Amino acid sequence: MNATPSYYTDELYEILSSPKHTEVIDALRPNSTYVLDISNEKIIDIYVETGKNFMTYLFDAVIKVIVDKKGSSALKTYRNLRIELTGSTIISMHDITSREHEGKTITFDCTVIAAEPPKTYVKRGVAVCILCGNEEECVANQDREINIPRCTTPSCKLAKMKLDSSRVVTDDIQTLLMQEPMDKAKNHSPVILMGKIIGTNVGTVFIGQPKRITGIFRSIIDYKTNENEVLIDVASIEDLEETELIKPDEETISKLKLKSEKEPDEYKSEIVNSFAPHIFGYSEIKESVLLSLLGGSNNSKKRGDIHMLMVGDPSMAKSEILKSAKSITQKSIYTSGKGATAAGLTIGMVKLPNGTQVAQAGVLPLCSGGFALIDEFDKMGREDRSSMHEAMEQQTVSIAKAGTKMTLPAEATILAAANPKFGKYDSDQSLGDNLEIPSPLISRFDIIWLFLDDVHRDKDRAKAKHIIESFKKNNNKDYDTYLSDTELMSVLNYARELEPVLNDETVERILKLYEKLRELGREEQQQKLPVGVRQLEAIVRMSTAHAKLMLRSHVLPEDVDAVQKIMSDSLDSFGLDLNKGGFNQSFLDGLKTKDTKERIALSVWYKVADDKGNVKSEKFLKELTEAPKFDENSASRYFSQWEQQNKVKMNKDGTWRRT
């Protein structure tokens, strides 16, 4: 084919006339660089055919597009326009640098985290001299500045003209803050860039949306300090498709369902052990993580999220469990309680360079519909503490400040880890006293685990040792598990969408378990751990999640039993016994001389107490005398101290009760 140069220019012109390209070309400044992605197959064909002449044809085509929009004067003003070709233009936000990108078109993926209310700017208008009535048209430059000319009539002596406000032509403009996707951020510190959108794009972008942005990197020159704010002049905005959830194939599902039906116990332990195989033990905690990741009912009006909290002395296991949860979820953010940005975990205000304050989305609204894996939950800021209630219960975050009122959806399941206030968990104190987290917030968690390394369970040391050793070996990938991370992820994605239904027998079982918890709640020990009405909803959610884990269409009594086991284990980690409604034996056994006198005395008290919690003083004193840290004298002294402090009271029958 003998094509003429103008033929290629026309071909390219046609391609570049599509809105996708014109949006970018229209935003170009005379001295900027137009970066064209030639991976488009039509463009690449012309490129191959025309060889070294390609750039000439391309330049002519681009100028043609500009002339269409700006008139023939563009031929002159845009003669220094540079053009660069690239294969794949999508770059990571942390790779954007002034050295490489000043004045250039770039394309990157981001999440919009803040948007200023739309404003207008004057595109052009008519300046009038108030002395002689002389008129002159003035147009905003590429920086959207309007230079009002001075009057040229000699007698007016260069008097300043005035813009006639009744004859201005305006367009929409809006400032955005764009944040690097959390999973691509380095050190969990995402890059944030400010962007300006103009024209029809204004008002189409909302907080929390993932977008692919094409724009021009430029510095807004501050002539005083020469330290410039960076701005992206946004030329085009594309919706980013949500990552498609991977699912297992039908064959795999029926294989798993069959195993779950035939050998439920083995099936479950295989699934649970497939999660974080490099962490030895903790199977009850791993199981409850999986339940959190599955969630309860999908269609009820009440929240289906199962929020989980792990509390304990700083150790590797808690963080490691959270990080492992990251590797089996597609929509999750792993972060610290401080949050990755000024907005923290929920929502905050941020000041733009122009001085206006705008609301900025924190972690929870950004992973709405997914999972927030929050390490050091206790480190969250004051603002977050107050907004967290709303987030965990209503699944929204709101702010009303500096004239801004905003509510964002925050439908995220929270899996959190927290360290005790003073570095070490004090079992004599309540959970609330141990944590720098308000108690009502703690009660929003459906399941809470206490990790105590030294007192409660001797196994813990062995566990910790195993963890450290497996890290040393760094052979996490070598574990031979039933399902790989990706397979487990796909099975969870599938199971999450199941909607197992409750039958009468199951409801009966749920109420029974709830009754047991209420019994426990009545006991004095309830202060150790909040057990409330909310727990009933938690049981329903967790039983439903367990049925999902087992790939069932119905929630069976067995599912409730499994939840009872988990709850019992969780209470056990706090030294509470679901069946006895008090401290359990293993907790007493775990008490060694390093415990405080108060705790030893208390545990002896509950050991000798009858079903109603009453104690015969002689029986108590006899036991206490033999306990570590006590002798006959100190035991009776301690008892009278309790009496004086009104901690114990005598019943009519001569036995004693704790007040």
Ligand SMILES: [Zn+2]
């Ligand atoms: Zn004049």
